[in-house]
Amino acid sequence: MHSVVHVLTADVVGPHAIAGRLTTHLRHLPDDPLAVHCDFFSPGGRRVTTWVFARALLEEGVHGPAGEGDVRVCPAGPRTTEVTLRSPSGQCVLHLRTAAVLTYLARSDAWPTAVAARVASAVDELLTGLHAAG
Template sequence: MSSVIEQAVQARLVAAAPHMESVDVTLRYDIGDPFAVSIAFPGPATLEGTDVSWAFSRELLAAGVEGPAGMGDVRVRPYGYDRTVLEFHAPEGMAMVHIRTCEVRRFLERSQGVVPTGHEHLHLRLDEDLAELIRDAC
């Protein structure tokens, strides 16, 4: 079984205008960072014109499918009967995207197949990371 789950999904960028542009984004889960998920946006969909990736807690994404979750840079909530809204807050502004809830649930289920909720700590490499920090300090 792979230690990385990637899933391409279509996201709708919400703008001030009524038109919502669809872009292909990638949801990612890596066993190397078992508590986190990320979403990658292609360059044409960003203000900078370069690929941008946001990492946040898998628990936040799961909670946000069921009800409003998050108070910081990333907020997630259901929208209607079939969409999940992700909000990304940065000093430059805020981005909001809609993703089909069934796609988010499928991604979360796939990540659960790699590391079930509550077992993330079993995949941390604390000894190796500490040894690397000590080695770098010398």
């Protein structure tokens, strides 16, 4: 099984304007099908950092506010999705083209049968563990 990698440009938003642009890769890995691996690259093409968060945040965030923790996603106009990343050292606000986010979601939604079976198995294990603990 292969991963899905979608390359896009993220606008880094400052208090009053766009502060810069980053090349961003949204990755969907078959071994981690419920997550988005979001890689950020320097202008020279070197990967600077990776954030991993729930894919559901992107799915929900293109339509309305999603997330309560370190990653929040919401619409920022008719063509833009805003992603806010928070860490102890500060926060970064990114604007992504909503069409690019939707393309990534569509590409990563076409899971092979084996990946769908792994997700179902992981959910079953979680529910069994919760039932046993409860």
